[in-house]
Amino acid sequence: xxxxxxxxxxxxxxxxxxxxxxxxxxxxxxxxxxxxxxxxxxxxxxxxxxxxxxxxxxxxxxxxxxxxxxxxxxxxxxxxxxxxxxxxxxxxxxxxxxxxxxxxxxxxxxxxxxxxxxxxxxxxxxxxxxxxxxxxxxxxxxxxxxxxxxxxxxxxxxxxxxxxxxxxxxxxxxxxxxxxxxxxxxxxxxxxxxxxxxxxxxxxxxxxxxxxxxxxxxxxxxxxxxxxxxxxxxxxxxxxxxxxxxxxxxxxxxxxxxxxxxxxxxxxxxxxxxxxxxxx
Amino acid sequence: xxxxxxxxxxxxxxxxxxxxxxxxxxxxxxxxxxxxxxxxxxxxxxxxxxxxxxxxxxxxxxxxxxxxxxxxxxxxxxxxxxxxxxxxxxxxxxxxxxxxxxxxxxxxxxxxxxxxxxxxxxxxxxxxxxxxxxxxxxxxxxxxxxxxxxxxxxxxxxxxxxxxxxxxxxxxxxxxxxxxxxxxxxxxxxxxxxxxxxxxxxxxxxxxxxxxxxxxxxxxxxxxx
Numbered sequence: 001x002x003x004x005x006x007x008x009x010x011x012x013x014x015x016x017x018x019x020x021x022x023x024x025x026x027x028x029x030x031x032x033x034x035x036x037x038x039x040x041x042x043x044x045x046x047x048x049x050x051x052x053x054x055x056x057x058x059x060x061x062x063x064x065x066x067x068x069x070x071x072x073x074x075x076x077x078x079x080x081x082x083x084x085x086x087x088x089x090x091x092x093x094x095x096x097x098x099x100x101x102x103x104x105x106x107x108x109x110x111x112x113x114x115x116x117x118x119x120x121x122x123x124x125x126x127x128x129x130x131x132x133x134x135x136x137x138x139x140x141x142x143x144x145x146x147x148x149x150x151x152x153x154x155x156x157x158x159x160x161x162x163x164x165x166x167x168x169x170x171x172x173x174x175x176x177x178x179x180x181x182x183x184x185x186x187x188x189x190x191x192x193x194x195x196x197x198x199x200x201x202x203x204x205x206x207x208x209x210x211x212x213x214x215x216x217x218x219x220x221x222x223x224x225x226x227x228x229x230x231x232x233x234x235x236x237x238x239x240x241x242x243x244x245x246x247x248x249x250x251x252x253x254x255x256x257x258x259x260x261x262x263x264x265x266x267x268x269x270x271x272x273x274x275x276x277x278x279x280x
Numbered sequence: 281x282x283x284x285x286x287x288x289x290x291x292x293x294x295x296x297x298x299x300x301x302x303x304x305x306x307x308x309x310x311x312x313x314x315x316x317x318x319x320x321x322x323x324x325x326x327x328x329x330x331x332x333x334x335x336x337x338x339x340x341x342x343x344x345x346x347x348x349x350x351x352x353x354x355x356x357x358x359x360x361x362x363x364x365x366x367x368x369x370x371x372x373x374x375x376x377x378x379x380x381x382x383x384x385x386x387x388x389x390x391x392x393x394x395x396x397x398x399x400x401x402x403x404x405x406x407x408x409x410x411x412x413x414x415x416x417x418x419x420x421x422x423x424x425x426x427x428x429x430x431x432x433x434x435x436x437x438x439x440x441x442x443x444x445x446x447x448x449x450x451x452x453x454x455x456x457x458x459x460x461x462x463x464x465x466x467x468x469x470x471x472x473x474x475x476x477x478x479x480x481x482x483x484x485x486x487x488x489x490x491x492x493x494x495x496x497x498x499x500x501x502x503x504x505x
């Protein structure tokens with residue numbers, strides 16, 4: 001299996017831990033991720049001009065050179081999907097193609113890494129590599145943009161793919177009603193109070209389930225829930241202490257990979273208690 | 281008897297005030313029909329006239345309690361063309377772009393995308409706030425370097441928003457973990473990106489050239505009614 005790979009900006013910065021675990025896990029799985037040359041930012045939610053944003057993603061999609069385009073980030077994934085939908089409008093497509101050095105025909109399929117593992121590889125194949133079934137309870141947290149607005153890979157209301165992945169690894173996915181509720185990540189910089197209160201709601205619900213960790217699929221959610229967890233604790237004067245890990249890190253742990261190789265030492269919330277449970 | 285009259289008078293005063301309030305809210309002068317039509321003509325706007333005001337958008341929104349107007353109200357205000365109230369509200373900037381409203385709307389209106397098309401209009405009308413600042417800096421960084429380096433973004437934003445100094449310890453904790461590289465990540469050759477960012481500017485100018493003519497036509501139609 002081989003994919004073109006679009007890491008997105010966060011993989012070179014705040015999501016370096018995600019990046020490490022993706023490399024390690026995909027190597028074990030034998031899935032080749034070939035990074036596209038000279039990729040550009042997808043515009044996230046902050047390039048306000050919608051046409052420019054479609055054009056940014058079109059340039060990236062074009063660079064996939066006929067392969068499906070894998071991406072680790074919910075935000076990039078959503079922008080790429082939306083660009084393809086926008087490209088169904090021929091006049092917009094022509095206008096944008098005039099600007100691009102290489103024209104894009106609208107045919108590249110963007111795929112989130114979770115989709116590749118659950119749908120393309122399949123959980124049975126994944127299970128063959130498990131060396132250490134995880135005896136833990138985990139919150140499956142999908143965030144917003146993995147399944148919205150395009151709704152092509154999993155349900156936007158009650159997605160199950162991450163739940164199934166967690167079960168396959170031997171762990172128990174807890175019932176979590178906020179699995180697709182916004183974590184506040186996109187407004188973290190400009191409206192911190194509101195962003196932290198959204199995160200607090202997620203944490204309170206996660207604590208109630210008695211889970212050992214939250215599992216995320218997006219660098220933005222991770223920044224908000226891991227790096228900003230302390231800020232939530234001090235703002236609302238509550239104790240959370242909830243490890244937040246990427247789904248690829250969870251897979252890596254079940255594969256018996258070293259936690260440092262998976263970037264778990266780079267988290268701001270300590271994962272020691274979780275690791276002790278995993279190793280036991 | 282006198283008691284009854286008293287109640288009646290009070291009711292009369294009350295209903296007069298109500299009528300006045302409603303009048304104040306939607307007098308013909310507060311409606312900008314060219315603005316309304318500009319929105320309705322977009323791909324996002326074409327379904328807006330079909331809104332049944334069910335409120336599922338407002339109920340699904342994780343942040344509607346903080347908004348000046350909920351998404352439901354915003355859609356109605358677009359129908360009415362209340363440009364000033366819409367563009368000056370915090371609603372479009374509070375939206376976290378989670379798309380919950382958009383996947384649930386029974387009329388397939390996408391309020392999230394409505395917010396997206398309103399933002400650049402607000403900026404063009406001179407609205408400035410933390411969000412518009414951050415968005416401008418973000419676009420600028422991407423245009424110049426091709427990528428959104430977090431350190432560069434935050435440094436530039438902090439220069440314009442001194443309150444960000446409070447975030448310094450947080451930034452340091454990320455740097456210590458090796459999660460905030462100080463050297464910006466760059467792609468090679470950004471001419472193509474410059475063209476991408478400039479396309480819209482020229483297109484908007486063309487639109488503006490066309491629009492005054494349309495505006496008169498619409499106003500005349502409305503006056504004829």
